[in-house]
Each structure stands twice: as structure tokens, then as C-alpha cells.
Amino acid sequence: MNIRECALPGIGVKYQFHTKGGNQLVIIKHEDGRRELFSVNPQDDEDLTLIAELEDDECVTLSGLIGGWS
Template sequence: MNLKETDLPGIGKKFVIQARSGDKLTIIIHDDGRRELYHFDHDDPDDSVSMVTLDDDEARYVSAIVGGVTYKPTALENIEVALGDLIIEWYKLEPNYKAIGHTIGELKIRQRSGATIIAVIEKNHKKHINPGPDLMLTADAMVVVLGERLHQQQIRQILLNGSG
């Protein structure tokens, strides 16, 4: 996920979110508490396909729903119990990530982060389950990582910045 935040003097604040799915969402929070949500077309990221306006109470209620406060899917409850402090995260290797073109071994993923790459799914959908150190990371691949929260933060930096 990519997030850009912009101050809108006299209006409020604007957040542009580029989701891993490719969806683009813009949220404008007005100084009076209103929220405007814009969803954009995949094929034309400048073309808004829908817009919703919420007042402050509505926005807070929707955020609780989306955040899982009001309902937590059973599958997630079971995973959290089974894994304890361990978290599974999915990272899409955007073309600007410095880890692209390097192997898992070259990046010393496990030694530097404490996390384990449990799968890599390439852009062409080729799957590498429990990949070894010789697997080279490629652009637009999805990297599935198991680790604690601190490990996840560290691996995110390694994927973004490479070995340097």
C-alpha cells in the first residue's frame, strides 16, 4: 500500500491511497468533519468512478467496521490464536524496490530481519513455496513473509532499500 498525505489550506487534509490491488482511493477530511471518499477507475486513475460523503459520526462508524472493531472474521481469529505474535504479511515488489534483482541469500533476509520468506509468487503466477537463498526477487512479485511485527518492519526496509 502506498499513502500520500497533503494539506489543503482552508479545507482540511487529503489522503491518496494506492492499494496493493491496484485500486486508488482518495479521502478528503474537511475541517468541518465531513469526509469525501473517491474511488478511481483501474484503467484511468484520474477518472473517479464513485464518491461518498460522510459526516464525522458516519465516518467513525465506517472506520470501526473496516478496522475490524465491530466484526472480526472467524478465519482471522483462528490464525491469530494459532500464530500468537507471528504475523503473515504480503509485500508486492514495486518496480522501484531495491531488492529486485537480488537473491534472498544476497539480501540476508533472515539474518538481517529475523523474518522468513515462506512463499514468492511471481507476476506470471509461478509459485515458489519455501524458497531457498538462490531465488532472485523480481518486479511485481508477491513476497509472503512470516515474522513478528518488528521483523516485518525490518524486512519491509530491506525490500525497499536492498542490501544498502
């Protein structure tokens, strides 16, 4: 999987990747620690839909669920 990383000055860091199923996801890690998870419209790369805004403990729980740890 190819993950693109881009600094967002004054905001944080943007991570973007394509899934094998053809979806495109964006995660923005803000300087204050918040994370936002977006889906990208396949017809328009500039059209993002916010899926969730996550705090540290929620990120840990989500990663565990996705990774099959629980």
C-alpha cells in the first residue's frame, strides 16, 4: 500500500491512500492531536466526506477493531 504524506502548515499532516477495493481515504492528524477520517469521492479527488473526528483513545480502539485485536 502506498501512503502519501503531506505537511499542512499550521494544521498538521495529511495521509492519503487507496485501498485494494478502489476506495480512497484521507486522515488528517492535527497539531493538537485530533484526527479526522475522510472518504474521497472517486469522481472528484477534491470532494471529501468527513467520516469521523477521533481522539487518541478512539484511534486506539478503532485500530484494534480493524486489526482484529479484540
